[in-house]
Amino acid sequence: MSTILSSVIFLSIWISALFVIYKNAGKLKKAINQGQGSFDYTNGSERGKQMLKVAFGQSKMGARPIAAVLHLIVYVGFFIVNIELIEILIDGLFGTHRILYRVLGSFYSGFTATLEIFAALVLLAVILFWLRRNVLRIRRFRLSEMKGWPKLDADFILYFEIILMLLFFGMNTSDMVLQSRGVAHYTEAGFFPVSAIFAPLFESMATSTLIVFERSFWWLHIIGILCFLNYLYYSKHLHIILAFPNTFFAKLGAVGNMNNMQSVTNEVKAFMDPSAAQSADENTIPSFGAKDVTDLSVLQLLNAFSCTECGRCTSVCPAHLTGKKLSPRKIMMDTRDRATQIIQDTINESNEEKHLLDGYISREELWACTTCNACVEACPILIDPVSIILDMRRYLIMEESSGPADLNSMMSNMENNGAPWPFSPQDRMNWTKD
Ligand code: SF4
Ligand code: SF4
Structure with missing residues (x-):
């Protein structure tokens, strides 16, 4: 394949993949923006620290140390191994070979060796994750909501990562053997401690066959990464990206703090000051609580x-x-x-009579x-x-007056007796008489 044709195909693949990512990001934004209100940017520095600690620092993972270590390896390894994308991008566009060697010089061997070691650790961690899920069969991975697509998704991404890492090693090993044969274009560059283990598998191959293998691994590796990025939208692995804004916008302070309902505040204000209420839009019917995702906040949908x-x-x-x-x-x-279903219904111009509630x-x-x-x-x-x-629950109580019988009687006691018990206020101190 000529260099120009190869560069054009490479560029077209990138543009198509980025276009699909852009379209899916738009759908995701629409889905989250169905929520009420806007994100809270106040206390930015405190929020920033929270994000650094929880999302970057993985501070809440420690409760399960084995999972924490494996997750950390995959998380750090994923970022480090993908630094290689810079090199792949430049090589793909300009037909060069291991361009970063020209920039890093003697450091390039350390760079490739680090990538190899992290790739091997990621491969090991992913295999252990698979064993945990499918052989140890931990209970929380087998509950009813994890049947069907969620189970497939969890396994699918592990297979995806295994294949990507194997392609990475295949690419490096074949390249390494071609370099050792002094084949034109394959300039000697890099140190590959893990791929060296697999080198005997390729050494008996003819050079022309080896070039086909090296090119196939290289193309499949980059196409695989782009497919992985596109797949994220359909997967729970969206958390790789969303964990950062989610921890930034998460509630600060005590987790048990309940928010006041703005709709109730408005009603109370209107009651206290009817003239202000009259100036408000009379056609607006206040609603209380959440029946569907459109009643929830943008933060709850980001969650x-x-x-x-x-x-x-x-x-x-x-x-x-x-x-x-x-x-x-x-x-x-x-x-x-x-939230996804509503966006899909809008695209398909269908309208399923279903709500989040029920x-x-x-x-x-x-x-x-x-x-x-x-x-x-x-x-x-x-x-x-x-x-x-x-x-x-607020919707059920305030809009439908429907709640469990115990709760309803407690609330009517509060209304009638000023206390949760079924006694009139006068009788409440009867127990003190004798
Ligand atoms: S707050 Fe409710 S959902 Fe959460 S752990 Fe307690 S009982 Fe379960
Ligand atoms: S809400 Fe989601 S991310 Fe958080 S603990 Fe539950 S399952 Fe895990």
Whole structure:
């Protein structure tokens, strides 16, 4: 293939891949912007520190040390190995070979060796992750919400990473052997301690065959990375990107702090000052709580798209552990699925009569929550499933007046007796008489 033709094909593949990424990013933005309000940029430096600590520093992963170490290897390795993209991009566009050698000189050997070692560690960590999921069969990976696509997605990305790493080593090994034969274009550059192990597999091949192998590995490796980036939109692995904004915008301060409802504040203000209320738009009918994702906030929707489906929240949820029909992870997955479905319905011009409430999340799940916030504490990227549960309960109580019988009688006691007990205020001190 001539260099010009190869560069044109390379550029076309990149442009097509970036175009699809751009389209999907637009869909994601639309899905999140269905939420109410806007993101909170106040206390930027505190938020920045929170993001650095939790997303960059992985500070909440330590509770499960083995998973934490494996995750750290994949996370750091992923960034380091992909530095190679810079070189691949320049080589692909200009038909050069290992261009960074010209820039780094004698440091280039250290650079390639580091990439190789990290790639090997990533490969090892990914295999261990697969074993954990499929051989050890840890309970939280086998719950009902993890059947079907979520299970496939989790495995699929592991296979994807294994293939990418093998292509990386295939590319380096064949290149290394071609370099040792002094083949034109394959300038001697780099040190490949891991690929050297596989070199005997290629050494008996004819040079022309070896060039075909090297080129195939090189092209498949870069196409694989672009496919991986495009696949993220459809996967829980979107957290690779969204964990950063999610931890930046996450609530600061105590996790148990409940927000005031703006709709209630508005009603109270209108009650206190009717003249101000009259000047407000009379056609606006206030709504309370959340029936669908469009009633949730943009942060709650960002939370849903950032969820890694790790199940740490569900594994500490007392309601779940005592056999109730509640999994905070499912709350987040349902929210994300519903938000995606609305965008898909808009594109297909269809309209399914389904809401987040009842269509995805049942009332039984909502009322099973004890609001203990253990799930929020356990989440490695500061997701808050409780806020969604509370907003949906607020809808049930304030819009439908429907709640569990115990709660309804407690609330009518509060209304009538000023206390949760079924006694009139006069009778409350009767117990002191004798
Ligand atoms: S707050 Fe609710 S969902 Fe979260 S752990 Fe407690 S009971 Fe489970
Ligand atoms: S909400 Fe957090 S802890 Fe729960 S599954 Fe998602 S990322 Fe994991």
